[in-house]
Amino acid sequence: MQKNNSDVEIMTRSGYEKLKNELTLLRTDRRLEIATKLEEARAFGDLSENAEYHAAKEEQEKLEGRISRLEYKLNKAKVVDFDDIDTSHANLGTTINIQDLDSGASYTYMLVGTEESDPKENKISVSSPVGKAIIGKSAGEEVAVRVPKGVRRLRITGISAQR
Secondary structure: OOOOOOOOEEEEHHHHHHHHHHHHHHHHHHHHHHHHHHHHHHOOOOHHHOHHHHHHHHHHHHHHHHHHHHHHHHHOEEEEOHHHOOOOOOOOOOEEEEEEOOOOOEEEEEEEOHHHOEHHHOEEEOOOHHHHHHOOOOOOOEEEEEEOOEEEEEEEEEEEOOO
């Protein structure tokens, strides 16, 4: 359940809110910070040899690029509601319990959109190798996943929808 087509960016409600908050911060505080830096750098005079001015302009370009990407993603967003999540299969927004069949270790991950991915919070992207391998699978199914350290054999031991 990744992207249905190029016009849709599927994400969870929390992922959508996180991007929306980031966009608001970038449009307000960050733009103001950079405008202040540019103004201070202009005060130094000759702009052609003004390293502070060029650094601030570069920072401004990166900021505007990020703002554009966020606006695009949010405009194309389709938010998945927890009430609508089908837990019979691994889908975006589901929490998946998996067991590594080689090591015996168990893991719990939430499948999220690319922008929401945060391995430290056990949120993995549906576009990641593990996400791609388990999407659409049911509890009890086994998959082989190619990861940087080789191939891992995983079994889905449970699927739930947790807020």
